[in-house]
Amino acid sequence: MASLNVLSPSAVVSVLRSAGCVFAEDEAELILATARTPGEVAAMVDRRTAGLPLEHVLGWAGFRGLRIAVEPGVFVPRRRTEFLAGRALAQAPDATVVVDLCCGSGALGAALAAALGAVEVHAADIDPAAVRCARRNLAPYGGRAHTGDLYDALPATLRGRVGILTANVPYVPTAEVALLPSEARDHEPAVALDGGADGLDVLRRVAAGAPEWLAPGGCLLSETGRHQAPAAVEAFERAGLRTRLAVSEDWDAHVVTGVRE
Missing domain, CATH: 3.40.50.150 (Vaccinia Virus protein VP39)
Structure with missing residues (x-):
């Protein structure tokens, strides 16, 4: 699991950026807003850095102002x-x-x-x-x-x-x-x-x-x-x-x- 000694936006951004996430700041904000516990934050970051699409990590995708639930293996709305x-x-x-x-x-x-x-x-x-x-x-x-x-x-x-x-x-x-x-x-x-x-x-x-x-x-x-x-x-x-x-x-x-x- 990702090593996040300090569960702060900057720590999450740093891990995501190191993994090659181009929009690390935006992704960190979404992960921190979605996760309910520090453990969930770490697990989400771990899945994202392993290459899972962000929407599958979050469990939802934004579409015309709605949160659309998405599951692993399901097409993500563009x-x-x-x-x-x-x-x-x-x-x-x-x-x-x-x-x-x-x-x-x-x-x-x-x-x-x-x-x-x-x-x-x-x-x-x-x-x-x-x-x-x-x-x-x-x-x-x-x-x-x-x-x-x-x-x-x-x-x-x-x-x-x-x-x-x-x-x-x-x-x-x-x-x-x-x-x-x-x-x-x-x-x-x-x-x-x-x-x-x-x-x-x-x-x-x-x-x-x-x-x-x-x-x-x-x-x-x-x-x-x-x-x-x-x-x-x-x-x-x-x-x-x-x-x-x-x-x-x-x-x-x-x-x-x-x-x-």
């Missing part, structure tokens, strides 16, 4: 995905049914439910560990999380009723997964990262099935990479959706939105 949530709310501010496909921790579903108020929210993921985590995060909003492959996991009663359908699909090309930072490559499930040969295998399936589930005027939103964006737009258009691409240079985020006419 801050850039807040851009997708913002686009969804701008497109459908009066949505009453939200579905979060490839939900991971359920961060998108929880954030949209928190912003929209009285809303029916569902999430789905093929990974049972992710679904367990999503259930915790959706519970305050009365949301439900389902285990299964994309639309197969959803209740049939949602067909034609969904106002916002988010799908933060895996979009890393298979050959590039090995190039990801260790925190993602070694601690997050491959099924949440690997999008197939060009990174768009899952996105194409989501787009093709969306019109059956969206309400008239309902929207599908998915994040993609800069170089994949044109092909992602094409997949949405091929599904018959009115499509546009939004880009945030600040977050290096690319979100494709498709609306059912």
Whole structure:
């Protein structure tokens, strides 16, 4: 266990910085604010210096002002995905049914439910560990999380009723997964990262099935990479959706939105 003779911010910062943590001051502040005892501080620092992602050490990730519970082995929501949530709310501010496909921790579903108020929210993921985590995060909003492959996991009663359908699909090309930072490559499930040969295998399936589930005027939103964006737009258009691409240079985020006419 990390040797912390003085459990002060400076001591924690020093250990984290020595382990190569670039944002040691910020991480120390979060660890000290989250831990309940000196023993927990030392244990958290020990896990962090061993390479565990900070969010898995803390047990939560910040997302649009919420604390989203995350567990080891579950995909950590990225801050850039807040851009997708913002686009969804701008497109459908009066949505009453939200579905979060490839939900991971359920961060998108929880954030949209928190912003929209009285809303029916569902999430789905093929990974049972992710679904367990999503259930915790959706519970305050009365949301439900389902285990299964994309639309197969959803209740049939949602067909034609969904106002916002988010799908933060895996979009890393298979050959590039090995190039990801260790925190993602070694601690997050491959099924949440690997999008197939060009990174768009899952996105194409989501787009093709969306019109059956969206309400008239309902929207599908998915994040993609800069170089994949044109092909992602094409997949949405091929599904018959009115499509546009939004880009945030600040977050290096690319979100494709498709609306059912």
